[in-house]
Amino acid sequence: MTKRIRSKIARGSGEIAILSLLAEQPLYGFEIAKQIGERTRGSLQFTLASLYPLLYEMEKRGWVEGHWQTNRAGRDRRYYSLTPAGRRQLAPLRKEWQSFFQALDALAGVSHA
Amino acid sequence: MPDWKLEVRTRIADLKLPAEVKEEVIAELAGHLEDIEQNPDCGQEVSAALEAVTWPFVASAIQKAKSEEGSMNSRTRTLWLPAMVNLTLYTILLYIGAFCFDERVWTPRLSPASHTPLPLFHPWLVTLPFCGAIGALLAKRSEAPLGSRMIAGLAPSLVWLAVFAIMTAVFVCAPSYFRGFPMRDVARAAFGWILIPALLLLLGSVPFLRTVRVQD
Numbered sequence: 001m002t003k004r005i006r007s008k009i010a011r012g013s014g015e016i017a018i019l020s021l022l023a024e025q026p027l028y029g030f031e032i033a034k035q036i037g038e039r040t041r042g043s044l045q046f047t048l049a050s051l052y053p054l055l056y057e058m059e060k061r062g063w064v065e066g067h068w069q070t071n072r073a074g075r076d077r078r079y080y081s082l083t084p085a086g087r088r089q090l091a092p093l094r095k096e097w098q099s100f101f102q103a104l105d106a107l108a109g110v111s112h113a
Numbered sequence: 114m115p116d117w118k119l120e121v122r123t124r125i126a127d128l129k130l131p132a133e134v135k136e137e138v139i140a141e142l143a144g145h146l147e148d149i150e151q152n153p154d155c156g157q158e159v160s161a162a163l164e165a166v167t168w169p170f171v172a173s174a175i176q177k178a179k180s181e182e183g184s185m186n187s188r189t190r191t192l193w194l195p196a197m198v199n200l201t202l203y204t205i206l207l208y209i210g211a212f213c214f215d216e217r218v219w220t221p222r223l224s225p226a227s228h229t230p231l232p233l234f235h236p237w238l239v240t241l242p243f244c245g246a247i248g249a250l251l252a253k254r255s256e257a258p259l260g261s262r263m264i265a266g267l268a269p270s271l272v273w274l275a276v277f278a279i280m281t282a283v284f285v286c287a288p289s290y291f292r293g294f295p296m297r298d299v300a301r302a303a304f305g306w307i308l309i310p311a312l313l314l315l316l317g318s319v320p321f322l323r324t325v326r327v328q329d
Contacts, residue, residue, distance in 0.1 A: 016161045029141060030148035048145050051167045052138075052173035059180060062188075073151070085188075092258050 014054050015063075016097055017044055019082065019090045022064060029055065029076035055080060063089055117143035118148075122138055124168040138187065144209045191257035195265035199314075201246030203269040206215055210237040241310050242317030244269065249318035259322060266318025270311035 017036050021027060027035065032055075033046040046054075058064045063086030066078045082090075104110050121142045128135055150159040249266035257265065264271065277299070283290055285297060 028144075030145050030152075033145075034152070047165060048142060048162060049171045049174075052142060052145075053171065056175060056178035057122050061314055075144065076140070078137070086259060101227070 012045065012093075012097070013044065016048065016090070016093045017059065018058065018080075019053065019063065019086055019093065022082040023081055023087065026069075026079040026081035028069075028071065028079045029038070030077075032080070052096055062086070117146045120146065120163065122287065123171060124166075125172040125175070127169070128172045128176055130176060134179055138179065141313060149328075160235070190255045191252055192261045192265060195248045195251035195255070195257070195261075196268035197269045198251055199244050199270060203244045203246060206240045207237055238309065238313055241269075241313035245314030245317030245319075248314075249321035253321045261323055263318065266321070267311055267314050270307050270314055271309070273303075273306045 017040075018032060020033055021032055029048075029051055033048075033051050037045050055064065055066075059066060059080075062083055064080045065083050066080050068076050069079045071077045101110070118139055120237045121139045125139070125142075130138065146159055146163065149162050162230065245266040248268055252262040252265035280299060284296065
């Protein structure tokens with residue numbers, strides 16, 4: 001698999017992971033990375049370098065919006081929440097990934113691997 | 114505790130963004146490092162996190178993502194621009210046709226006494242799947258959802274639908290404006306201007322309405 005394809009898959013999976021999490025509740029960057037890591041048992045991991053450029057890109061597209069708020073520890077953090085456009089984006093993205101995995105499964109039997 | 118803002122500021126000094134935006138980015142990244150430090154159970158060492166980052170790459174990626182340049186409004190990029198390109202192409206082709214062919218047989222017109230020719234036989238119709246395809250393709254390339262891709266593909270017919278809706282409203286509210294134009298001629302023109310072109314535009318759009326893709 002070329003680096004470019006890998007990068008596209010990573011980016012696409014990052015987008016759906018972030019949108020899915022933010023559909024539940026607004027979160028700030030560190031919490032997003034932490035929850036993705038925990039829920040995928042470490043399979044998907046975001047570093048500072050991979051998370052913020054993607055968040056800013058999604059913000060520019062109008063899928064998420066950030067606002068400063070004080071967290072439970074009393075520190076100011078930039079919380080991200082889903083916009084209506086982001087919410088609309090989620091369903092087709094889920095469908096696309098489902099189709100993608102079904103296609104991959106039909107081709108390579110990945111779900112039985 | 115290290116001054117994380119200073120650590121980040123030093124590393125992304127080359128980031129060329131408005132001062133206010135840059136400070137916000139620095140505060141956010143510094144907060145992230147602070148959280149890593151405060152949460153040893155998160156599985157990351159803050160020093161390792163700091164060193165693992167290729168800062169010039171991050172600065173470049175953030176600059177690209179934050180930059181106003183090219184940050185066209187999402188709806189403009191996914192809907193209005195493809196729709197306008199489609200509509201412009203549609204109009205240009207119509208005028209080229211009117212120039213090359215006899216306008217009376219080329220241009221469907223609203224005229225009384227059932228002189229309204231249906232554009233069904235106009236060579237211009239042959240070009241419409243291409244217009245629809247361009248609109249839907251541009252929308253798809255900008256990662257538009259299905260609805261936007263369809264609207265971008267059908268844009269010219271939707272514009273005509275709006276025009277005819279207004280005409281119909283005027284026809285109903287102020288029939289004197291349409292004296293001598295039987296309603297059936299309006300309906301006939303609508304059929305020629307909206308329905309048939311819409312079907313052809315849709316024909317061109319179909320290949321771009323349903324695809325499996327991996328996000329860029």
